[in-house]
Amino acid sequence: MKVEPESGLELPLQVICRDPQNKDEPCPLCGGKGVYAFDVQLDDPRFGKFQRCPNNPVQDDQEMHTRLRRYGNLEAYKEKSFENFQTDFSGSSYTQSVVSSLINAKSAAQQFADNPSGWIVFEGRFGCGKTHLAVAIANWRLEKYGERVLFITSPDLLDLLRSTFDPSVQSSFDNYFDQIRSATLLVLDDLGVEKPSDWAKEKLFQLLNHRHVEALPTVVTTNTRIDDLDPRLGSRLLERSLVKHIKIQAPDFRRVSRNEARDSEIFNMQLYRDMRFETFSTDSFFADDVSNLKRALTIAVEWSANPEGWFYIMGEYGSGKTHLAAAIAYDLYERGHDVMFTTVPDLLDFLRLSFNPRSDVPFDKRFHEIINVPFLVLDDLTFASATPWAKEKLFQIIDYRYLSRMPTVFTSSETVEETDERLATRLADRRVCTIFALEARSYVKRMKNLR
Numbered sequence: 192m193k194v195e196p197e198s199g200l201e202l203p204l205q206v207i208c209r210d211p212q213n214k215d216e217p218c219p220l221c222g223g224k225g226v227y228a229f230d231v232q233l234d235d236p237r238f239g240k241f242q243r244c245p246n247n248p249v250q251d252d253q254e255m256h257t258r259l260r261r262y263g264n265l266e267a268y269k270e271k272s273f274e275n276f277q278t279d280f281s282g283s284s285y286t287q288s289v290v291s292s293l294i295n296a297k298s299a300a301q302q303f304a305d306n307p308s309g310w311i312v313f314e315g316r317f318g319c320g321k322t323h324l325a326v327a328i329a330n331w332r333l334e335k336y337g338e339r340v341l342f343i344t345s346p347d348l349l350d351l352l353r354s355t356f357d358p359s360v361q362s363s364f365d366n367y368f369d370q371i372r373s374a375t376l377l378v379l380d381d382l383g384v385e386k387p388s389d390w391a392k393e394k395l396f397q398l399l400n401h402r403h404v405e406a407l408p409t410v411v412t413t414n415t416r417i418d419d420l421d422p423r424l425g426s427r428l429l430e431r432s433l434v435k436h437i438k439i440q441a442p443d444f445r446r447v448s449r450n451e452a453r454d455s456e457i458f459n460m461q462l463y464r465d466m467r468f469e470t471f472s473t474d475s476f477f478a479d480d481v482s483n484l485k486r487a488l489t490i491a492v493e494w495s496a497n498p499e500g501w502f503y504i505m506g507e508y509g510s511g512k513t514h515l516a517a518a519i520a521y522d523l524y525e526r527g528h529d530v531m532f533t534t535v536p537d538l539l540d541f542l543r544l545s546f547n548p549r550s551d552v553p554f555d556k557r558f559h560e561i562i563n564v565p566f567l568v569l570d571d572l573t574f575a576s577a578t579p580w581a582k583e584k585l586f587q588i589i590d591y592r593y594l595s596r597m598p599t600v601f602t603s604s605e606t607v608e609e610t611d612e613r614l615a616t617r618l619a620d621r622r623v624c625t626i627f628a629l630e631a632r633s634y635v636k637r638m639k640n641l642r
Contacts, residue, residue: 205223206223207223207224207225207247208220208221208223208224208225208244208246208247209223209246210246211246218244218246218247220244220245220246221244221246221247224244225243225244225247226241226242226243226244226247227241227242227244228240228241228242229241229242260333263329263333263339263340263341263342264341264342264343265326265329265330265333265340265342268326268329268330268342269330271322271323271326271327271330272327272330272331273297273300273301273304273327273331276293276297276320276323276324276327277293278290278293278294278297287527288440288526288527288528289440289441289527291527292438292439292440292441292527293320293439293441295437296313296320296321296324296437296439297324299311299435299437300313300324300325300327300328300437301331303328303410303435304327304328304331304332305331307328307332307376307408308406308408309406309408309409309433309434309435310402310403310408310409310410310411310428310433310434310435311328311409311410311411311434311435311437312410312411312412312413312417312428312434312435312436312437313325313410313411313412313413313437313439314412314413314414314415314416314417314436314437314438314439315412315414315438315439315440315441316414316441316529316560316564317414317556317560319439319440319441320439320441321412321413321414321439322380322381322412325342325378325380325410325412326342326378328376328378328410329342329376329378329410332375332376338375338376339374339375339376340374340375340376340377340378341370341371341374341376341377341378342378342380343371343377343378343379343380344379344380344381345379345380345381345382345383345395346381348371348379348395348398349391349394349395351367352367352368352391352394353391368394368398371398372397372398372401372402373401373407374407375407375408376408376409376410377402377407377408377409377410378409378410378411378412379399379409379410379411379412380412381412381413381414382411382412382413382415382420382424383413383414383415383419383420392421395421395424396421396423396424399424399427400423400427403427403430403433406433411428414559414563415559415563416563416595417429417436418595419563419595440527440528440529463513463514463517463520463521463532466513466514466517466518466521467518467521467522468488468491468492468495468518468522470514470518471484471488471511471514471515471518472484472511472634472637473485473488474637475631475632475637476637477631477632477637479630479631480630480631480632480637483629483630483631484511484629484631486627487504487511487515487627487629487631488515490502490625490627491504491515491518491519492522494519494600494625495518495519495522495523498519498523498566498598499596499598500596500598500622500623500624500625501592501593501598501599501600501601501618501623501624501625502519502599502600502601502624502625502627503600503601503603503607503618503624503625503626503627504516504600504601504602504603504627504629505602505603505604505605505606505607505626505627505628505629506602506604506628506629506630506631507604507629507632507633508604508633509633509634509635509636510629510630510631510632510633510634511629511631511634512602512603512629513570513571513602515602515629516532516568516570516600516602517532517568517570519568519600520532520566520568520600523566528565528566529564529565529566530564530565530566530567530568531560531561531564531566531567531568532568532570533568533569533570534569534570534571535569535570535571535572535573535585536571538561538569538585539577539581539584539585541557542554542557542558542561542584558584558588561588562587562588562591562592563597565597565598566598566599566600567588567592567597567598567599567600568599568600569599569600569601569602570602571602571603571604572601572602572603572605572610573603573604573605573610574610574611574614575605582611586611586613586614589614589617590613590617593617593620593623596623606628607619607626
């Protein structure tokens with residue numbers, strides 16, 4: 192089949208639909224075009240419109256898939272699917288809690304993909320799989336139903352809006368903005384990592400508020416706690432009648448293994464692998480030591496079982512406070528929680544390294560990861576020898592977690608009265624902080640007398 196354009200050149204008509212009985216020939220129903228006009232009367236609203244040929248199902252239309260992926264910014268993610276989202280970790284070191292979280296998240300994503308009603312929000316740390324599931328939903332709707340799906344990260348969205356905004360040509364911006372907010376299915380990735388201006392905040396709110404009011408199917412991923420987002424956005428993301436909120440409790444899968452995720456960067460638990468509750472010694476030649484150590488162990492176990500607020504353990508060097516803090520970290524981690532354990536000196540070094548030009552992780556990302564980790568254990572806390580910059584960063588982390596009531600464990604050789612005044616005022620808040628004075632002598636002194 193050929194068409195003859197005005198230029199007089201003959202161009203072959205692309206055949207995208209073929210005869211089911213003879214693949215070398217165009218489809219007899221549509222002539223190979225993949226669509227054909229409705230055979231109806233002039234007064235029928237379908238007159239002049241086209242329908243998809245039954246011999247050209249959406250699932251097999253690779254050309255359409257390519258166009259839709261290009262339109263929806265999904266070309267780079269075409270391999271992301273439900274089939275290759277891993278939830279089977281048999282023989283690995285992942286806990287059942289982590290596996291269950293992934294299975295539940297995948298199930299919720301598949302249900303939404305089959306019936307995209309309302310919103311679904313995936314919350315979790317960097318690399319936990321939330322973007323994979325969001326894209327899998329987009330690819331499913333695109334490939335199975337031929338939907339126009341739009342995928343975009345929140346920072347890219349704001350950059351695009353800024354680049355298209357020109358007060359002298361308002362219509363082009365309005366048209367582009369309307370395309371995004373009215374998309375059949377919108378996938379907004381990494382909400383909360385952007386640092387928007389007041390103008391950008393307003394545009395982001397207008398976008399999501401429109402989709403909220405119209406109940407348009409929307410997928411959102413974020414590594415930021417909902418309570419920490421713009422309150423106007425947070426209130427909409429938490430509306431249970433419209434939004435299904437899925438929190439993924441899993442480590443960063445872009446690292447090679449869970450053990451590497453645990454032992455890399457500042458978690459560094461390999462050094463403390465033997466410090467568990469069951470290995471914490473309460474033996475001592477001194478009776479008051481035994482009583483104090485047993486009480487410390489009981490409180491640490493109880494706090495770990497129900498980790499709310501802060502737990503501040505103070506005591507002299509070698510008394511066992513680091514052992515208890517590490518035991519809490521291990522206990523939480525092995526129950527599938529996202530936990531970070533570090534000494535304060537290592538923490539500050541970790542932050543300083545992000546200023547190195549060769550660092551592949553920017554300071555903002557590292558700082559954000561620390562202040563927002565669900566469970567933070569800071570060992571050897573002191574402000575005494577810290578530089579002004581270090582003091583300020585340390586206090587910012589502490590103050591953020593205080594205001595957010597995020598579970599945090601501290602160990603320190605300083606009493607409340609000896610520590611930084613700003614920290615002391617927060618430690619004094621008994622609604623938030625449990626303080627225990629580990630008054631036992633050092634382990635070396637206790638064991639020396641026993642021998």
